[in-house]
Amino acid sequence: MKTIGLLGGMTWHSTHEYYRLFNELVNKRLGKEHAAKVLIYSFNFQELRNWQLEDTTFLAEQLALQxxxxETAGADIILIGANTMHEYYQQVQNALSIQVLHIGDAVGRTIKQKKLKKVALLGTKYTMQGDFYKNKLAEYDIETITPSNEEQKIINDIIYNELVKGQIIEKSKQAYLKIINKMKESYDIEGVILGCTEIPLLIKPEDTELKTFNTTEIHALSAVNFALDNK
Structure with a gap:
């Protein structure tokens, strides 16, 4: 079994989900008392937020450094445990001799397997407004639709004011679902990418008739497949 390296703490709530998924997925495959081999570096999220607002060059350097x-400690593959931080994917990959498993590749392959062509992308403002995620999905012939600027602010505020603190509020869930339903009516989207690793804490598959893509689960499964099958 290969060892998974996770850059975590973005936030610790989603890192907890990654760790749970790694172990559950390995045990499901191997049975008995088997569990995943995992190395985690957990950032102080407040420091990350400060760097994100004040010094993104230093932020990228810290991601690469950790x-x-x-890798030095024995990881065979690296995961960046947050969609937004994949903006700095290339800087991290350039610093390593092992693979960094891009969350967009994992999500893109999964959507393509479902034969979907047009999906909504929900996430932080950095993810929704940036090109790094959309361009990656375009490699899989997937068209990515993002909400309006006003709706993006609602989504982003709920992430940073509630979800990163572990607060799950029904009113916020309904706000997300209203945006999803509006996008379905306006753009005829076929699915929804929950493109922040905290959003699946709020939105569950049964909350909408559209196919949802839990990026945390997809990313974790891809890592376990690598760890067990080397692919």
Whole structure:
């Protein structure tokens, strides 16, 4: 079994989900008392937020530095445990001799397997407004639709004011579902990418008739497949 290296703490709530998924998925495959081999570096999320607002160059350097430490400690593959931080994917990959498993590749392959062509992308403002995620999905012939600027603010505020603190509020869930339903009516989307690793804490598959893509689950499954099958 290969060892998974995870850059976590973005936030600790989603890191907890990653760790749970790694172990459950390995045990489901191997049975008995088997569990995943995992190395985690957990960031102080407040520091990350400060760097994100004040010094993104330093932020990218820190991601690369801690990923290199995981590689040195014995990790065979690295995961960046947050959609937004994949904006700095290339800087991290350039610092390593092992693969960084891009969350967009994992999601893109999964959507393509479902034969969907047009999906909504929900996430932080950095993910929704940036090109790094959309361009990656375009490699899989997937068209990505994002909400309006006003709706993006609602989504982003709920993430940073509630979800990163572990607060799950019904009113916020309904706000998300209203945006999803509006996008379905306006753009005829076929599915929804829950493109922040905290959003699946709020939105569940049974909450909408559309196919939802839990990026945390998809990313974790891809890592376990690599760890067990080397692919």
């Amino acid at each position: 990923a290199k430490k995981l």
